[in-house]
Every structure is written in C-alpha cells, then in structure tokens.
Amino acid sequence: MRRLLTVVAAMAALLVTAAPALACGGLIGPNGAVNLLRTTTFAGYHDGVEHHVTAFQFAGGGGAFGSIVPLPDVPTSVERGGDWTLQRLVRETDPPQFRLEAAAAAGDAEVLLQTRIDALDITILRGGGAEVGNWATEHGFRLPPDAPEVLDFYADRSPIFMAASFDADAARERGQQVGDGTPVHLTIPTDDPWVPLRILGLGKVAGELVQADLYLLTDARPNLLPQPADNGLTLDHSAAATDSLLADLRSDKGMEWIPASAWLSKVRIDTDAAQLKFDLAIDPTGAGTPSMVDAGFGGTPPPPTLPSGNLLILWLLVAVGIAIPTASGVAFAIRPR
Amino acid sequence: MRQLTLLAALATLLIGAAGCGSAGPERVTITIHYSSFDPSALTVPHGVPVTFVLVNQDPIDHEWMVGDAALHERHRHGTEPVHGARPTEVTVPAGTTVETTVTFDRAAELTYVCHLPRHEAYGMVGTLTVT
Numbered sequence: 001m002r003r004l005l006t007v008v009a010a011m012a013a014l015l016v017t018a019a020p021a022l023a024c025g026g027l028i029g030p031n032g033a034v035n036l037l038r039t040t041t042f043a044g045y046h047d048g049v050e051h052h053v054t055a056f057q058f059a060g061g062g063g064a065f066g067s068i069v070p071l072p073d074v075p076t077s078v079e080r081g082g083d084w085t086l087q088r089l090v091r092e093t094d095p096p097q098f099r100l101e102a103a104a105a106a107g108d109a110e111v112l113l114q115t116r117i118d119a120l121d122i123t124i125l126r127g128g129g130a131e132v133g134n135w136a137t138e139h140g141f142r143l144p145p146d147a148p149e150v151l152d153f154y155a156d157r158s159p160i161f162m163a164a165s166f167d168a169d170a171a172r173e174r175g176q177q178v179g180d181g182t183p184v185h186l187t188i189p190t191d192d193p194w195v196p197l198r199i200l201g202l203g204k205v206a207g208e209l210v211q212a213d214l215y216l217l218t219d220a221r222p223n224l225l226p227q228p229a230d231n232g233l234t235l236d237h238s239a240a241a242t243d244s245l246l247a248d249l250r251s252d253k254g255m256e257w258i259p260a261s262a263w264l265s266k267v268r269i270d271t272d273a274a275q276l277k278f279d280l281a282i283d284p285t286g287a288g289t290p291s292m293v294d295a296g297f298g299g300t301p302p303p304p305t306l307p308s309g310n311l312l313i314l315w316l317l318v319a320v321g322i323a324i325p326t327a328s329g330v331a332f333a334i335r336p337r
Numbered sequence: 338m339r340q341l342t343l344l345a346a347l348a349t350l351l352i353g354a355a356g357c358g359s360a361g362p363e364r365v366t367i368t369i370h371y372s373s374f375d376p377s378a379l380t381v382p383h384g385v386p387v388t389f390v391l392v393n394q395d396p397i398d399h400e401w402m403v404g405d406a407a408l409h410e411r412h413r414h415g416t417e418p419v420h421g422a423r424p425t426e427v428t429v430p431a432g433t434t435v436e437t438t439v440t441f442d443r444a445a446e447l448t449y450v451c452h453l454p455r456h457e458a459y460g461m462v463g464t465l466t467v468t
Contacts, residue, residue: 130432137431145372145451145459148395204456259412 007017040087040282044217045193045284051257064077068136069162070154070196073189075124078162080117080253081185089215092245093237093266109135111159118182119171123163127154144203157293162186185254192295195280197269204273216265216282217241223298224267225290233280234272317329362386362438365465367449369429370394372456374401374449377463382440388438393429399456401427403439403449403465412452420448441467 032323109127116122125132129151136143141163154161171182199209205247210232216222221238228235241264250258269281278297281290292298368375372395381387391401402412403425407422412426426439444467451461 130394130396132430137396137398142454143397145397145456145461147397147455149371151396203455205455 002328016085036294041325042089042215051187055239056256067164067166068132068151069164069201070142070199071124071186072158072159072162072194073128073193074160074205075162075186076189077187078085078113078115078117078122078124079185079254081183085249085252085255086184086250088245088252090213092242092264093213093215094103101172104278108335109137112160117184119167119174121165121167122184124186125161125163126159127161128159132161132163134160138202139163139165140279141245146202153296154196157296158192190293192291193282193284194291195282196280198276198296200269201276206272206274208273210269211268211275212278213271214267214280216267217262218265218282218284218286219259219288220284221263221292221334222286223288224265225281225283226278228267232269232275234268235271237264237266242245252317279333354413358405362388364388364390365391366392368392368394368400369399369451369461372397372399372451372459372461373464374461378466379463380466380468383441383467385441386438386440388436391427391429391435393431393433393435393439398430398431398453399419399461400451400453401429401437401449402452403447405445405447409448409450409452411452413457415452436457444468 025099042051065239109131111123112126113124114122123134126136127149132155133143133148133151138149151161160316166182194215195214197212197214200212201208206212213236216224226233245264246258246262267278278295281292281294283290285305363381365379365381365387365447367379367389369392389401393399407424424439427435427437429435446453448463449463451463452459
C-alpha cells in the first residue's frame with residue numbers, strides 16, 4: 001500500500017438543512033428514538049498514514065449529546081479539521097440535485113487523550129467493550145440496548161474508541177448557528193484500513209433503514225470486502241479522482257497530504273439495520289485481498305503491529321448534526337449528572 | 338420452543354432441589370448479557386417466596402419488571418426513572434447484581450421485561466409461569 005485515502009461521506013437526506021453528520025452510526029435521542037438520516041464521514045490513507053474525516057453539526061436544540069466511534073488504532077493527534085472537505089467530496093459525486101450548501105448540512109477504560117474543540121469534548125479510549133461501555137455510562141451516555149454486543153464486536157479487533165460529546169447549550173452560547181459544523185481531525189497510525197459500517201446500525205432494530213455514503217480515495221482501484229453487491233452496498237462511483245477535486249481537498253486545513261493522483265470510489269449503503277453486521281475491509285493496492293477479520297466476518301484478529309516505514313495517519317473530521325430530528329451518527333443522549 | 342420447555346422444566350427442578358431442607362426462599366438466577374435475559378423462560382411455584390438474583394453483565398442499565406400485560410402496558414408509558422420500591426419492579430444498574438424476593442399469590446402466566454427505551458423491542462422479554 002502506498003496510498004489510500006478513504007472517504008466516508010453520508011449525506012443527510014434533508015435537502016433544506018446542512019446535514020453532513022457523524023459518519024458512523026445512528027442518533028439516539030433521550031426517548032430512545034432513532035432518526036434515519038444519512039451520515040457523513042471522511043477517512044483516508046496516504047503513505048502509511050490513515051486519514052479519517054467526519055463532522056458534527058449543530059442543528060439546534062439543547063442539552064448534551066455524544067457519540068462513540070470505533071477506531072483502528074491509537075490516534076497521535078486530534079485537532080480541528082478543515083472546513084470544506086466533506087462538502088467538496090459530496091459535490092464531486094452528487095452535484096446538481098442537492099443544494100450543496102445545505103448538504104454541509106467497564107472496568108475503567110484507559111483514557112489516552114482528551115481535548116475540546118469548540119463545544120465538542122473528545123476522549124480517546126482504550127479498553128474492551130464492557131470497559132468502554134462502562135466509561136460511557138459513567139459519563140452520562142445513554143447507550144442503546146445493542147451497544148454491549150456492538151462494542152465487543154469492535155473491541156475484539158481494535159480496543160480503541162473515540163467518545164465525543166457535544167454540548168448544544170455551549171454551542172449556542174458560543175454563537176454557533178444551526179447548520180454550523182465542528183470538524184475534528186484525528187491522526188492515527190495504523191496498518192489495518194477498514195471502515196466501521198456495523199456501527200451505523202447502532203440503536204436501530206430490524207426493519208429500520210441504515211443509509212450512508214462512503215467515499216474511498218486510494219492510490220489504485222481498491223479491493224473491498226464485502227464487495228458491493230446484493231448486500232445493501234452499491235458501488236456508485238469508481239474512477240480516477242479529478243485534479244480539481246484533489247486540489248480542492250489539498251487546499252483545506254490539514255489536507256496537504258492529499259496526493260497528486262488517486263482513485264475515487266463511492267459506496268452507497270442502503271440496508272436494513274438487521275443485515276448490517278459487517279464492516280468494510282479495504283486492500284488499497286487493488287492487488288491483494290482484504291482481511292476477513294477486518295470486515296468483521298470472524299477469524300482470529302492479527303496481532304497489533306506498529307506502523308513500519310510507511311507511517312499511517314488517520315484524520316477524522318467529526319461533524320455530526322446534534323439535534324435529533326436533523327442529524328445522524330453514532331450519537332447518544334447524555335443524561336444530566 | 339422445545340428448548341424453552343426444557344429450560345423451564347430444568348429451572349423448576351433446580352428451584353425444587355434448592356428448596357429441599359431449606360428454610361429460606363427459593364433462588365433463581367437470571368443473567369443479563371447483550372441485553373438479553375438468560376433464561377428467558379422460568380417456572381416457579383405460587384405461595385412460596387422466590388428470590389430472583391439478577392446479574393447484569395452489560396455495561397448499561399437494565400430493568401426486570403415482572404407482571405401481567407396490564408402492568409407492562411403501564412410501564413411502556415411510565416416515567417419512573419428507577420425502580421426498586423416494589424419487588425416485582427427492579428432496576429439493575431450496569432455491571433451489578435440485584436436480588437429481589439417475590440411471593441406470587443396464585444398461578445399465572447406472566448412476563449418479565451426491560452422497559453428502558455427500545456430494550457423490549459430489542460428482545461428483552463422473558464416468560465414466567467407461576468404454577
């Protein structure tokens with residue numbers, strides 16, 4: 001693998017409000033309701049560095065909400081991300097019919113990193129599913145009933161999670177308007193490129209729909225597992241990335257690493273939550289075979305390895321719609337303490 | 338269904354065995370794991386104190402509410418944040434074990450349910466036959 005840029009983008013279904021939301025899951029409100037809008041995330045790999053981008057978005061309302069995102073490894077930095085990466089990617093594949101400006105629309109887990117970006121508190125955790133679940137519960141996250149099993153599903157492969165809590169009241173006090181996003185950028189050394197998909201169905205029951213758009217930007221045409229087929233995944237776009245796209249992405253904050261050439265794929269996810277029991281494993285070279293383990297199909301996870309000469313960095317821009325009616329993502333109501 | 342029947346029979350036998358020569362209440366352990374009751378079917382006698390040992394292995398809170406259809410309908414729309422005042426309505430915090438002792442006064446077909454949001458829809462339901 002020389003380069004792999006993975007872009008996960010899921011668009012909010014509403015066209016009238018800005019809505020790129022957290023890439024990985026479903027929003028749980030205080031009453032347990034789940035909204036079914038699309039989500040948005042960007043993740044990428046380049047020269048051994050994985051980049052992952054998504055965003056939280058203030059969509060009004062009050063109180064505190066949060067999300068938990070499985071990560072393939074420990075991030076080396078968490079910072080505010082660029083402002084237009086997600087929107088530009090959406091424009092590349094879905095330009096005319098959407099209003100683009102609107103589309104913007106346990107025991108104890110080990111705390112590895114904590115930071116605050118705008119009204120968003122981010123904690124990087126290491127621990128098993130129960131430990132991370134305990135941490136989340138103790139910090140006021142109201143986890144849905146499938147969370148224990150789903151957290152174990154991820155922790156068995158990578159015990160690294162990002163917990164993000166968003167204080168809507170603080171956002172309002174900061175002057176953030178409905179539609180304003182809070183991008184977050186994580187840098188994560190890892191050599192196991194995979195994109196969490198199962199987490200998208202968290203909190204949803206059988207019959208509820210999971211919708212997301214996943215953009216992959218790689219050096220070469222990638223091999224994917226599972227291959228988009230009759231499994232709720234559809235390959236909507238697969239072509240060399242245009243120079244204008246790469247230039248626009250490169251000009252965003254922290255995106256200097258965007259390579260001179262790359263392959264852009266878009267995978268659309270439309271499936272019953274009960275069917276989404278896997279993740280997307282990626283062979284970015286297009287010459288190898290993606291890992292069954294990384295796709296969540298079982299098997300023994302390989303022992304963790306440190307990045308070699310190829311440094312892997314993951315950027316994660318988090319921009320989740322926080323109000324229940326207009327956002328999506330792996331987000332949970334946070335109970336008052 | 339056959340497995341459920343066997344489990345219920347086994348539970349009855351275990352309760353009966355535990356009761357031999359013992360002055361204390363019968364004891365039944367229900368484990369909660371991945372938001373599911375195990376066992377999900379039980380049989381207990383009426384007129385005898387039965388202690389239910391509720392072991393929550395999950396990192397999230399759960400409830401164990403046992404009763405008839407009318408009780409569950411009330412709790413589907415209830416507003417009590419925690420339970421515990423009534424032995425048939427118990428909150429089991431994450432990672433804890435809670436015991437509650439109930440004496441059923443007559444034979445009945447009941448269910449036990451977690452009424453936290455979406456837990457019942459997720460499948461947190463069991464049946465309790467009082468003989």
